[in-house]
Amino acid sequence: MTGIKDVAERAGLSVATVSRALSGKGNVSPTSRERARAAAAELGFVLSYHASSLASGRTHNVGLVVPSVHRWFFSAVIEGASAALLEAGYDLTLYNIGENPAHRQSVFSDFLLRKRVDAVIAVSLELSEDEIEQLHAVHRPIVGIGGPLPGASTIRIDDSGIAHKATNHLLGLGHTKIAHITGHEAYDQDFHLPGTRRSGFEKAMNDAGCPVRPEWIVSADFTIEGAYGAARQLLASAPERPTAVFAASDEMAIGTILAARDFGLRIPDDLSVMGIDGHDLGNVLGLTTIDQDAKGQGALAVRTLLGAINNGLVLEPADTEHPTKLVVRTSTAVPRPGAS
Amino acid sequence: MTGIKDVAERAGLSVATVSRALSGKGNVSPTSRERARAAAAELGFVLSYHASSLASGRTHNVGLVVPSVHRWFFSAVIEGASAALLEAGYDLTLYNIGENPAHRQSVFSDFLLRKRVDAVIAVSLELSEDEIEQLHAVHRPIVGIGGPLPGASTIRIDDSGIAHKATNHLLGLGHTKIAHITGHEAYDQDFHLPGTRRSGFEKAMNDAGCPVRPEWIVSADFTIEGAYGAARQLLASAPERPTAVFAASDEMAIGTILAARDFGLRIPDDLSVMGIDGHDLGNVLGLTTIDQDAKGQGALAVRTLLGAINNGLVLEPADTEHPTKLVVRTSTAVPRPGAS
DNA sequence: GTAGTGTGTGGAAGCGCTTGCAGTTGTGAG
DNA sequence: CTCACAACTGCAAGCGCTTCCACACACTAC
Numbered sequence: 001m002t003g004i005k006d007v008a009e010r011a012g013l014s015v016a017t018v019s020r021a022l023s024g025k026g027n028v029s030p031t032s033r034e035r036a037r038a039a040a041a042e043l044g045f046v047l048s049y050h051a052s053s054l055a056s057g058r059t060h061n062v063g064l065v066v067p068s069v070h071r072w073f074f075s076a077v078i079e080g081a082s083a084a085l086l087e088a089g090y091d092l093t094l095y096n097i098g099e100n101p102a103h104r105q106s107v108f109s110d111f112l113l114r115k116r117v118d119a120v121i122a123v124s125l126e127l128s129e130d131e132i133e134q135l136h137a138v139h140r141p142i143v144g145i146g147g148p149l150p151g152a153s154t155i156r157i158d159d160s161g162i163a164h165k166a167t168n169h170l171l172g173l174g175h176t177k178i179a180h181i182t183g184h185e186a187y188d189q190d191f192h193l194p195g196t197r198r199s200g201f202e203k204a205m206n207d208a209g210c211p212v213r214p215e216w217i218v219s220a221d222f223t224i225e226g227a228y229g230a231a232r233q234l235l236a237s238a239p240e241r242p243t244a245v246f247a248a249s250d251e252m253a254i255g256t257i258l259a260a261r262d263f264g265l266r267i268p269d270d271l272s273v274m275g276i277d278g279h280d281l282g283n284v285l286g287l288t289t290i291d292q293d294a295k296g297q298g299a300l301a302v303r304t305l306l307g308a309i310n311n312g313l314v315l316e317p318a319d320t321e322h323p324t325k326l327v328v329r330t331s332t333a334v335p336r337p338g339a340s
Numbered sequence: 341m342t343g344i345k346d347v348a349e350r351a352g353l354s355v356a357t358v359s360r361a362l363s364g365k366g367n368v369s370p371t372s373r374e375r376a377r378a379a380a381a382e383l384g385f386v387l388s389y390h391a392s393s394l395a396s397g398r399t400h401n402v403g404l405v406v407p408s409v410h411r412w413f414f415s416a417v418i419e420g421a422s423a424a425l426l427e428a429g430y431d432l433t434l435y436n437i438g439e440n441p442a443h444r445q446s447v448f449s450d451f452l453l454r455k456r457v458d459a460v461i462a463v464s465l466e467l468s469e470d471e472i473e474q475l476h477a478v479h480r481p482i483v484g485i486g487g488p489l490p491g492a493s494t495i496r497i498d499d500s501g502i503a504h505k506a507t508n509h510l511l512g513l514g515h516t517k518i519a520h521i522t523g524h525e526a527y528d529q530d531f532h533l534p535g536t537r538r539s540g541f542e543k544a545m546n547d548a549g550c551p552v553r554p555e556w557i558v559s560a561d562f563t564i565e566g567a568y569g570a571a572r573q574l575l576a577s578a579p580e581r582p583t584a585v586f587a588a589s590d591e592m593a594i595g596t597i598l599a600a601r602d603f604g605l606r607i608p609d610d611l612s613v614m615g616i617d618g619h620d621l622g623n624v625l626g627l628t629t630i631d632q633d634a635k636g637q638g639a640l641a642v643r644t645l646l647g648a649i650n651n652g653l654v655l656e657p658a659d660t661e662h663p664t665k666l667v668v669r670t671s672t673a674v675p676r677p678g679a680s
Numbered sequence: 681g682t683a684g685t686g687t688g689t690g691g692a693a694g695c696g697c698t699t700g701c702a703g704t705t706g707t708g709a710g
Numbered sequence: 711c712t713c714a715c716a717a718c719t720g721c722a723a724g725c726g727c728t729t730c731c732a733c734a735c736a737c738t739a740c
Binding site: 015016020023048 | 696
Binding site for chain 1: 341384386387388389390391393394399401408409410412415416418419422423426427429431432433434435436438440443446447450451453454455456477479563564565568595598601620621623624625
């Protein structure tokens with residue numbers, strides 16, 4: 001394989017100068033720079049990033065830790081981060097925690113410690129104390145997305161605020177009988193998202209003087225399937241049905257729509273449904289939602305980290321609130337006169 | 341940071357012996373091995389894979405190239421591969437080609453050439469001659485999934501056969517007016533999947549003596565949204581509607597179901613729908629499908645590659661046909677007497 | 681007894697780069 | 711004309727491991 005030595009030889013320069021020319025660091029005369037570039041191109045030379053990393057300590061690689069690759073939010077973050085990294089010439093190492101506790105354990109105790117990454121992005125992870133400690137032991141800048149991450153910089157949306165806004169959208173249409181599909185309590189220990197959104201919902205209801213009916217708050221995991229089951233229960237058991245459902249995520253809203261159709265309920269005539277996310281399917285389903293630009297969050301995380309890396313700064317723990325946008329489509333409407 | 345030197349010192353051994361003890365290669369007495377392990381554990385030492393790679397040429401890292409992370413098939417493959425790699429102590433570097441041609445170009449011309457990966461898995465890529473060449477220039481074992489990849493080992497399903505089987509399922513129920521949603525022609529140039537499935541469909545129809553009506557073959561991209569649009573067109577324009585739709589993927593089948601509901605068609609009473617994949621949503625929607633175990637394909641690709649790496653074998657180009665399974669749910673049924 | 685074999689160990693030479701340092705040249709100021 | 715300084719370049723010392731080689735030792739076989 002051709003190495004930087006071959007390039008140097010061909011360009012009639014020293015290895016050192018070629019290295020500086022190719023990396024753009026240090027002073028190199030324009031002539032030399034051009035000759036080095038040309039020689040590299042002719043030989044099809046690409047730097048070995050391992051050798052480069054070993055010598056410089058910079059890996060040009062970012063680790064992305066996700067709980068799953070299937071849920072929309074995670075794949076959107078992956079997509080956004082991946083594109084931004086590609087753009088910057090960085091590799092992306094994906095750590096998909098999954099359901100297996102052994103895998104989870106090894107990611108934190110082994111994989112991340114191999115000094116293979118310049119930075120870590122952790123997405124919506126409910127981390128234990130130990131895991132947070134291990135994460136920090138990597139001694140690399142960390143950005144958390146979609147959940148609190150003690151000691152690290154985080155990118156998040158105003159969960160309570162948007163839940164409030166979403167609920168207000170339904171209230172504004174005239175709904176008063178509003179149900180909420182939230183995340184499982186278990187999630188709530190370290191991962192406050194479901195609780196925060198729920199409290200935003202409750203606050204909006206209270207503000208409007210609408211009763212929050214406990215039987216109209218059901219929980220599910222954050223999937224279409226999970227919410228489908230929960231929504232069926234909600235819609236089946238109620239002698240008196242809600243006229244609107246605010247789901248804590250778009251996937252949950254989609255599950256709700258599917259369940260509603262099973263009961264012969266028409267959206268939005270018999271039931272208004274809205275979610276939070278900005279899921280790609282929203283368009284097809286006409287889902288009213290609050291778009292949280294997950295792709296943008298992934299890209300922002302990358303920009304933040306690369307900025308820190310390139311400036312050699314320690315990343316100060318700081319919260320960045322990512323903007324969101326209410327997208328009104330056809331799944332929400334004024335309740336039918338009889339129903340309300 | 342603690343290095344292998346520190347471990348050696350603590351264990352009272354040479355660096356060389358510790359390296360051998362920790363990697364399991366070469367002769368080391370049980371006593372020394374244990375002492376090395378203990379010292380490493382006490383110091384929380386984890387090998388630097390960069391240094392290790394540089395010295396040994398083995399990176400413990402596999403590159404996974406996908407066209408997108410959103411479509412179900414790809415995320416399922418990622419999940420399967422990721423778990424298998426984690427199990428083996430390997431990292432996974434994700435190259436998400438995406439829509440941007442510049443990104444696509446740089447993945448093939450730069451990223452993969454950085455000698456950072458021991459092996460490459462390429463998923464459903466429609467590759468140009470150049471790209472195939474660049475892929476082989478990596479000089480690493482390659483496995484292709486879900487499409488032909490000249491010169492590389494591939495894992496695939498019997499696309500024509502399962503399309504035949506799927507169509508036969510509908511024919512067996514008594515349908516004769518069957519539509520097919522296929523992939524776009526553009527895909528067909530290098531990526532024969534839609535064409536192959538379509539030919540399986542046509543063959544089954546011909547075998548059964550059923551006419552294939554050109555207006556009942558519509559194409560879309562392989563997404564819910566795409567198929568939704570195509571199916572709306574199919575169902576709207578027909579003065580005479582098909583009684584069943586065979587979609588080339590589950591996501592397309594789901595799009596079809598959503599479109600059908602827009603027209604007030606009941607599944608399966610008015611329209612039977614089936615797909616191919618084994619999508620997670622299939623359960624909720626009662627979708628009849630042919631499960632192709634994408635996760636398993638990802639895991640198999642990893643096992644194949646690791647086998648080749650560990651045995652130092654050159655991976656002979658070979659086709660492995662992955663098994664599939666017809667899963668009958670509630671989206672397909674005998675056509676209504678009046679409809680057929 | 682000697683030679684032959686196998687096992688366990690350490691020294692040291694790299695793997696392919698980056699970068700501190702020192703040396704060379706060219707420039708403008710004194 | 712000398713000196714200070716900047717711009718450029720090359721040498722060589724690593725980065726933290728793996729692995730070849732040499733060596734020591736304990737055997738077995740003759």
